[in-house]
Amino acid sequence: MRSENLKLAITYAILAAFFYAVLGTLMKITEQAGTPNETLVFFRQLIGFFAFMPILLYDKKPVKALKTKALHLHVIRVVASLCAMYCLVFALKYLPLVDALLLTYTRPLFLPIIVFFWFRKKWSKRTFLGIVIGFLGVALILKPDKKMFDIAALVGLASALFGSISFTCIRKLTKVDHTYTILLYYLILSIPVALVPMLIHWKTPTQFDWIMLVMIGLCGLIYQLTLTKAYQHAKAFQVSSILYSTVVFGALFDFWLGDFSLDYLGFTGIACIIAGTIITITQKNTPFPPESSRHLS
Numbered sequence: 001m002r003s004e005n006l007k008l009a010i011t012y013a014i015l016a017a018f019f020y021a022v023l024g025t026l027m028k029i030t031e032q033a034g035t036p037n038e039t040l041v042f043f044r045q046l047i048g049f050f051a052f053m054p055i056l057l058y059d060k061k062p063v064k065a066l067k068t069k070a071l072h073l074h075v076i077r078v079v080a081s082l083c084a085m086y087c088l089v090f091a092l093k094y095l096p097l098v099d100a101l102l103l104t105y106t107r108p109l110f111l112p113i114i115v116f117f118w119f120r121k122k123w124s125k126r127t128f129l130g131i132v133i134g135f136l137g138v139a140l141i142l143k144p145d146k147k148m149f150d151i152a153a154l155v156g157l158a159s160a161l162f163g164s165i166s167f168t169c170i171r172k173l174t175k176v177d178h179t180y181t182i183l184l185y186y187l188i189l190s191i192p193v194a195l196v197p198m199l200i201h202w203k204t205p206t207q208f209d210w211i212m213l214v215m216i217g218l219c220g221l222i223y224q225l226t227l228t229k230a231y232q233h234a235k236a237f238q239v240s241s242i243l244y245s246t247v248v249f250g251a252l253f254d255f256w257l258g259d260f261s262l263d264y265l266g267f268t269g270i271a272c273i274i275a276g277t278i279i280t281i282t283q284k285n286t287p288f289p290p291e292s293s294r295h296l297s
Contacts, residue, residue: 009234013242016226021249023219024101025257028092030212035205037089040216041082042191042198047217048224049187056180066184069176074185077169080162082190087159094152097257101250102138103156108240109135110164118168130279134244137272140265167231167240174232182228244273 027040068074084104091100108131173182205213230239248270 005233006238009230009232009239010242012226012230012233013239014245016223016230017243017246018249019219019223019226020243020246021097021101021253023216023223024088024092024097024250025253026212026216026219027089028097028100030209030216031089031093033206033208033212034203035209035212036198036201036203037086037093038194038197038201039203039205039209040089040213041085042194043213044085044216044220045187045191045194047214048221049191051218051221052183052187056184059180066178066181068173068181068185070173071185073169073173074182074189077166077173078186078189078193080165080169081186082193084159084162084166087155087162091152091156091159095156096254098247098250098254099153100156102247103153104159104163105244105246106135106138106157106160107164107167108244110161111168111240114164114168126279130241130276132276133272133279134241134276137269137274137276138244138247140269140272164240170228171231171235171239174228179225179228179232183224186224241276244276247273 023044030040031037088100088104091103095103170182177185227239230242251270
């Protein structure tokens, strides 16, 4: 269930952004070692599930507390999340880390489309201004060139589209389900789906691969927990805007890997992202799904 607390939501959202950047870094390193994309996605879910079970058992949630009133939203969330994940892994393989993260974190730009067709809700001028400024910052850091139109870049944008659908579902689910319920359904439903492509493209992992896969699974679990907690305490569009900070972490990790260095355009871009986020989260009426429970039926 949900309780509004913007400060807490910001904390969780920044943590989610950080672990998302760490996750991308680990996936990129593991991919470069020759691990198939399908294996990365499957073991991220499987290891996350086994790591989550002790947390669930320790909390001693009764079985009835894990029942859901919105199974259809869980299903949509799983399909959208897996599609977003496969697209992200593909983009990471062919693009620099920060480029891939920036493209996949253009999710807020797709939210007006999702909101309009799903909820018939329009955006305010202030919201649109915040999004434009935020995306301008993304563009300044990315320094658009021919790679923006490569297949990998388009797949990265597709990850953002699927991610925005998933985040919409998470926000609606926090109205009726506990954080653990949302995560449990996500893992249980996604593992069988991810198993099929993994078996088709099976390649026995090396010792190094196993270590990395465990780290990816744990990092993915922390990301999901902090992300869901963030949506539990603030409106979805506020959280999505804060998650822009993942590009900053991604740039730092790219610098650590020796693939990226920030110049004055990069710092200007970061400033634009922060400004766009502030414009968005400080308004009273955000252009996201109506809070009425009628949309859960």
